[in-house]
Amino acid sequence: MSDSATPPAFEHDVPGPVPVLPPPLAETAPAPRRTPAEEARALVASTNVATLGTHSSDGYPWASLVAYGSLDDGAPVLFVSRLAEHARNLESDGRASLVVADPNPRKDVLASGRVTLAGTAERPSEELAQTARDAYVAAVPSGKAYLDFRDFSLWVLRVERVRWVGGYGRMDTVDAASYTAAETDPVARAAGAAKAHLNDDHADALLAMAQALGGYPDATAATCTSIDRYGLDLDLDTPRGPTATRIGFAEPVTAADGLRAATVELARRARGT
């Protein structure tokens, strides 16, 4: 945190001292993170349900639930019925935003990731329509049931501005080119189940990682709060108070089924076996 009298614009304006988390007691290896653009792409790839913002005819910014898929460049694909207000709104004004929230949030949802993609929704060209339709159904299998309903129409959101929030104090703006160019995390879809499995069945391994690799030899409990291709985030209890650390994998994971080997390697290293 800054110690200047006037807090910079990206910090909360807090009366009195800011609480400080217990620092690590040991040096740790660097633990790289996803870039904000990669975080945005990972969130979009992690689920198939989001909230759409459109302009309603009576002047409200209209928020409504939608299912979505996405093209290879991260552009969301919507398939909406004219029975729904958002479809009629898009027909008269294509400006829209889509917020995707972490489908496996922490207990305090505001500490979890979410991203807003703002842009312009367009009906895809005939050339693109089949690709967009396939992307929608790949993400939303139940969409097959209404694929031929004549009141439904297909839309692609051309992303123009991205705002990512990773939780308290972690946020960034991402330009459209960086969003489009960023690689999707191959473990985005599998991360939720992997996190639950580690916490349910391998709390001892997580604690060993925190103690041996995470800089907190005094940790007494460790909970995985997120996992991605580069490593995992742990919430820790210590006698000095609660804190958090991050542990990087030996190598970035390159496929969804690579998470298990990467975490087993960390657990072995932590236990010196």
Place this chain on the structure above:
Amino acid sequence: MSDSATPPAFEHDVPGPVPVLPPPLAETAPAPRRTPAEEARALVASTNVATLGTHSSDGYPWASLVAYGSLDDGAPVLFVSRLAEHARNLESDGRASLVVADPNPRKDVLASGRVTLAGTAERPSEELAQTARDAYVAAVPSGKAYLDFRDFSLWVLRVERVRWVGGYGRMDTVDAASYTAAETDPVARAAGAAKAHLNDDHADALLAMAQALGGYPDATAATCTSIDRYGLDLDLDTPRGPTATRIGFAEPVTAADGLRAATVELARRARGT
């Protein structure tokens, strides 16, 4: 479904015949449902996280994640930081909407409930501010940590238009007066855990209810998909195909801790004990 050639505006435009669910084989007692206004109030009371739609300064309808509480009349209370775009948006244009989605959705989220509340966000009067603040913290306990941050401001959304969607084919528009006047379901917060408990531990009782009280003596499996003060909804397997039924409680439940007794009474009645 209508059998007229031109489908009415509230039905999907489906090519070919519409699939028909197997009908009940026995008469059943009436099973009342919440009104659309009550459904809307129940959704708002069921969670503390929603998506807000605001007008961004560059013209996008801006969707973003927020925590919220609500006043006794169902008006949502927001407490937002100027570091977030939505707070700056509200300062220049109070028109907003809030979408609340069922926090315990079905596997197909589009089959689950959600509601959009559109209205105008206002800074509460000094008189109302403490009530609004208390309502926020009651719903969002972690809000205590930032209650005194000077970059945060309190807003009350004056609801002007409500659109409720209960799932496929269940939806309605609710006017502001009906929304405000509707009673909150006392079991709204407890429903998610109650549903999970019934499905995990009492599948046999649910099946007995479907067979003896729900009109489907040929049901082979029953899953509770929602529960409210008036009764419960069941998805069923039958040799004639999948279907659904609803079973009303003997009396509406009047307090959160009344769900257990009401479902035990149904189970006993179903088994004739």
